[in-house]
Amino acid sequence: MSHALIVEDDGDAAEMLAALIASEKFTVATAPSLREARRQIALQSPDIILLDLQLPDGSGMELFSDAALLAQSEVVLITGHASLETSIQALRLGAADYLVKPINIKQLQGVLSRVMRPAAFKADVEALDAEWQRSGHFGQLWGRSQAMQRVYQQISRVAATSVTVFVTGESGSGKEVVARLVHDLSRRRNRAFLAVNCGAISPNLIESEIFGHEKGSFTGAERLHQGFFERAHGGTLFLDEITEMPLELQVKLLRVLETGTFMRVGSTVLQDTDVRVIAATNRPAEQAVANGRLREDLYYRLNVFPIALPPLRERIEDVALLAEHFLGGVGEKEGRAKRFSPAALERLAAYRWPGNVRELRNVVQRAYVMAAGDIVADDWLPTDGVAVPAAAPPRGSPDSKMPPASINIALGTSLADAECRLILATLQYFNNQKEQTAAALGVSLKTLYNRLKDYAADQSRSDLDDHPDDRADHHSRPAG
DSSP states (O other), X not given: OOEEEEEOSOHHHHHHHHHHHHTTTOEEEEESSHHHHHHHHHHSOOXXXXXXXEETTEEGGGGGGOHHHHHHOEEEEEESSOOHHHHHHHHHHXXXXXXXXXXXXXXXXXXXXXXXXXHHHHHHHHHHHHHHHHHSEETTEEOOXXXXXXXXXXXXXXXXXXXXXXXXXXXTSOHHHHHHHHHHHSTTTTSOEEEEETTSSOTTTHHHHHHOXXXXXSTTOOSOBOOHHHHTTTSEEEEESGGGSOHXXXXXXXXXXXXXXXXXXXXXXXXXXXXXXXXXXXXXXXXXXXXXXXXXXXXXXXXXXXXXXXXXXXXXXXXXXXXXXXXXXXXXXXXXXXXXXXXHHHHHHHSOOTTHHHHHHHHHHHHHHXXXXXXXXXXXXXXXXXXXXXXXXXXXXXXXXXXXXXXXXXXXXXXXXXXXXXXXXXXXXXXXXHHHHHHHHTOOHHXXXXXXXXXXXXXXXXXXHHOHHHHHXXXXXXXX
């Protein structure tokens, strides 16, 4: 039976908390001071310590100076208010979670159901690190570069806590893989991991999908529907492309993060939720805030622990390792192993990979299919400029002999402007054929559509700024 220690100087609060914990099949001890807490720990090492920071003989933080204690016991802070400062403080001290007074029974039950000694986390991380040293992969992430080693360190540190994680990185860089690994290393690993692409759900349906709805709450709501927050209860909810979430829904998400409660569409009853949120965006977050796509208060609430994934072009030394991994995976599925020629590996390392790891995987799969023998040569690998597969006729014309086109971008051009110019030029090059354009750029069709929608919206705003009279008419024109 697991053992809990409550370090709390309020006798009534400690007694009530002890009764709740005992009902969850824990043995419980209480301590009203640091001195008594140390004595109780010496008598019986607790699996979990619920620690109030304000104690008669000092701050509860003093217990965190005991490295042996932190190796044996999971520490959960008890705080009078929830804030970003509390979350960051808990992380820095080594706490696994925190509870807000008055204690919510469901949240307490969730914490108790996930009790795991820190030594178990250390063993998991050591096993991943040993595998990385041997083969170059850390879970489902591959790479030996310094940039990726930093990411591995961040994941190892934050996974054992409950704080919110904000993953940033270009499309195709592996943000969902990071989120999944954080979940798999966490105390929530045995519960659900749900990934939601906020840009792929209709704005009319996204609130219902995330928070659920009551039967009859709107036309077509023929039954009660549980949203992602209910289905992910006890686990992790990954909100990808968070900047695509409507602003009015961002307000409701902020409330969930701050209070742990929400309401289904069509309901007035608050629902408790015990979910760890990991958010992600492929846009520069500060720019999204400045452009009005992401609420500033939500950004600061999500950005408790940021993890920035490097683009593949900034870790070219990992390309060969990734390519060999993807090639081996295809060969295993197809029942025939193939290998890259030296020239192919040189070509892969020389390319800039605007579509990042996702583009590399797609390129490797295509090259495997096109290789007639056991050697994958560089015939079907991309080169810098417009990424057109070798022998593929440009502009979609089977008879065309025109060489691949190129564009010139001046030094100092912002990455956003350079990306915009490349996408639009490639789209024009392929006569507005979006499928061919996405394939040439090495991005998904959805990503291409999202980019084109952004450019159109930016152009619309620019036109209104250039014609203020039109803008005034636009805002004053009656609806209908």
